[in-house]
Amino acid sequence: MSYPNQIDKFPAKLNKKTDGSVYVMEEELPITAGKYEGLLDHDNITNTSIRVYTGSKLTGEQITNYIVSVPSETPWRRHIKVFAGVPVVYVTYETPGDTVEADDVNGLQESITATQTEVERYKTANDEAVEVIDNRLTAHVADKQNPHSVTVTQIGAETPAGAQVKADAAKTAAISAAAQDATTKANAVQANLNTHGANVTDAHNVANRLEAVRAALISYIDQSVAAIVDGAPEMLDTLYELANALGNDPNFAATMTSLIGQKLAASEVVSTATASKVLRLDASGKFPATVISQTAAYRFVTDTQIANWVTHIQLEAAGYGDMLKSIYDADNDGKVDYASVADSAGTALSLSNFSITGRSTNDLNTYRTSGMFALNNAPANIPGGSYLAGIVAANVDVGLQMVGGHNSDNLWFRGWSGSGATFYPWRSVVHSGNIGSQSVNYAATATKLATARTINGVAFDGTDNITIPITATGVTWNQLKGV
CATH class of the missing domain: 1.10.287 (Helix Hairpins)
Structure with a gap:
C-alpha cells in the first residue's frame, strides 16, 4: 500500500442509468518513455467509442497509435496501450456503468x-x-x-x-x-x-x-x-463500525467472491424496467393497476364498456351486426329505422332524398342535390321527351344529371361545376335500341364494316386486305381510271 506517505484513492463507481443512457468519461494518462500501459478506470467500455487526443475534451492532435485489449479473467475491464511523443494524453470513452467485482472489495x-x-x-x-x-x-x-x-x-x-x-x-x-x-x-x-x-x-x-x-x-x-x-457517515466512521458492516468476517473478500459466483447468469437477470413491474403491492397488500403498462393488445375495461360489449353481442346474435339497437331501432320494432348516409342499400322501402312522390315542373338547372326525381311534361332545360325520371349525383361543387323517359329510347346525361354556375351540354347514350336514329359522324377505331361491300366483284368487309383481279382482255389505262 501507499502508507504512510499518501492516502489510497479509489475512482468513483458509475451506477447503470435506468433510462439506458451512457456516461461519457475522460481520463488523463501520463506518457513515460513514449508509452502508457494499464487498465482504464471504468468497466463495460464500448470499444468503438474510445478516442485518444493530446488535449482535453477531444482537442489537440488525435492519437491513433494505441491498442485496446480485454482481460480474459475480467472481460468487463479494458486494457489500453498508448504510444505517443507527448507528456500526457487524454482518452475519452462511453460506458453504461461499472461492474462491482471482488478485487474492488479486496x-x-x-x-x-x-x-x-x-x-x-x-x-x-x-x-x-x-x-x-x-x-x-x-x-x-x-x-x-x-x-x-x-x-x-x-x-x-x-x-x-x-x-x-x-x-x-x-x-x-x-x-x-x-x-x-x-x-x-x-x-x-x-x-x-x-x-x-x-x-x-x-x-x-x-x-x-x-x-x-x-x-x-x-x-x-x-x-x-x-x-x-474523510466524511464517512456516522454509522461507518470508526474501524469498529466498519468491521461490523463487514460482518466481522476476516475472509470478507473470499466470502464476497463466493457469493458473486452464485449470482444469476446475464440471461437470467430481469432488466430494471421489467423488475419494477414484477410484483409491487400497495399498502393494503393489493396489486395496484397503475404498474401495468397498457398496450393496444392489453387494456383495462370499465363496467360501461363491458355493458356495451354485452349489448353488442346480443345485437350480433339477433342479426344486427355491430350496430347499436338504441340508435338504429329507436321504435324497437326489430327493423332499422333509416340510414342518413349509406354506401349501398340492397333493399329499401324509402331512401332520404330519393323519394318519388310527384311530378316536378322545376327547371332542371335547379336540381343540384343528390336524389331521384319524377319530371313533368316539359320542364325548362329538359333535353327531350316528356314525363321523364331524373337522377342527380352531387359532389361538393360538381355533379352529374341523368334523365330518361317512358316514351323515349334515349338516356341523356350532363355535368355541372361551380355549384351550378356552369352546366355542360346534354349528351345521349348510343345503344342497340336507338343507334338507327343517331347521327354518328365517324368512328375513330373500327375493325369491320357492318355491311360487307364488293369491289370489282370481290367481297370486302375491312377485316383483311383483298386482291382485285385484272383480266387479260384489252383494258386501257383510261378505263382503269374510269375516264
Missing part, C-alpha cells in the same frame, strides 16, 4: 487494514513523545531550586570572598566611600537576585509552552484521524 479491505495499521503506529509514536514531554515537564516543575543550573558567573554576582576583599579595600580607602560602594554593590546584588527570580518565572513559562505543544500534537492527531475518516 482493495477496500486492504486499504482499511493499512489505515488501521498506520493509525496504530502513529498513535503509539505520539503517545511515546507526549509521555517524554510530560515527564520532563513534571520534573522541571518539581525542581524549585535552580532548574536551569544557572551559575554565579552567568548572572554576574560576586562570591562572598570577593565581596569581603572589596569591602576591606573600600574601608581602607575611605569609610564613607566604602559605605557608598557597599550600598552600590548591594544594589547590584539585589538586581542580580531579581534577574534570577525572573529566570525562575521563565522556567514556568517554558512549562506552559510545552503544555501548548502537547495540546497541538493531540489536535494534529485528531485532525489526521478525521482526514482518514
Whole structure:
C-alpha cells in the first residue's frame, strides 16, 4: 500500500442509468518513455467509442497509435496501450456503468487494514513523545531550586570572598566611600537576585509552552484521524463500525467472491424496467393497476364498456351486426329505422332524398342535390321527351344529371361545376335500341364494316386486305381510271 506517505484513492463507481443512457468519461494518462500501459478506470467500455487526443475534451492532435485489449479473467475491464511523443494524453470513452467485482472489495479491505495499521503506529509514536514531554515537564516543575543550573558567573554576582576583599579595600580607602560602594554593590546584588527570580518565572513559562505543544500534537492527531475518516457517515466512521458492516468476517473478500459466483447468469437477470413491474403491492397488500403498462393488445375495461360489449353481442346474435339497437331501432320494432348516409342499400322501402312522390315542373338547372326525381311534361332545360325520371349525383361543387323517359329510347346525361354556375351540354347514350336514329359522324377505331361491300366483284368487309383481279382482255389505262 501507499502508507504512510499518501492516502489510497479509489475512482468513483458509475451506477447503470435506468433510462439506458451512457456516461461519457475522460481520463488523463501520463506518457513515460513514449508509452502508457494499464487498465482504464471504468468497466463495460464500448470499444468503438474510445478516442485518444493530446488535449482535453477531444482537442489537440488525435492519437491513433494505441491498442485496446480485454482481460480474459475480467472481460468487463479494458486494457489500453498508448504510444505517443507527448507528456500526457487524454482518452475519452462511453460506458453504461461499472461492474462491482471482488478485487474492488479486496482493495477496500486492504486499504482499511493499512489505515488501521498506520493509525496504530502513529498513535503509539505520539503517545511515546507526549509521555517524554510530560515527564520532563513534571520534573522541571518539581525542581524549585535552580532548574536551569544557572551559575554565579552567568548572572554576574560576586562570591562572598570577593565581596569581603572589596569591602576591606573600600574601608581602607575611605569609610564613607566604602559605605557608598557597599550600598552600590548591594544594589547590584539585589538586581542580580531579581534577574534570577525572573529566570525562575521563565522556567514556568517554558512549562506552559510545552503544555501548548502537547495540546497541538493531540489536535494534529485528531485532525489526521478525521482526514482518514474523510466524511464517512456516522454509522461507518470508526474501524469498529466498519468491521461490523463487514460482518466481522476476516475472509470478507473470499466470502464476497463466493457469493458473486452464485449470482444469476446475464440471461437470467430481469432488466430494471421489467423488475419494477414484477410484483409491487400497495399498502393494503393489493396489486395496484397503475404498474401495468397498457398496450393496444392489453387494456383495462370499465363496467360501461363491458355493458356495451354485452349489448353488442346480443345485437350480433339477433342479426344486427355491430350496430347499436338504441340508435338504429329507436321504435324497437326489430327493423332499422333509416340510414342518413349509406354506401349501398340492397333493399329499401324509402331512401332520404330519393323519394318519388310527384311530378316536378322545376327547371332542371335547379336540381343540384343528390336524389331521384319524377319530371313533368316539359320542364325548362329538359333535353327531350316528356314525363321523364331524373337522377342527380352531387359532389361538393360538381355533379352529374341523368334523365330518361317512358316514351323515349334515349338516356341523356350532363355535368355541372361551380355549384351550378356552369352546366355542360346534354349528351345521349348510343345503344342497340336507338343507334338507327343517331347521327354518328365517324368512328375513330373500327375493325369491320357492318355491311360487307364488293369491289370489282370481290367481297370486302375491312377485316383483311383483298386482291382485285385484272383480266387479260384489252383494258386501257383510261378505263382503269374510269375516264
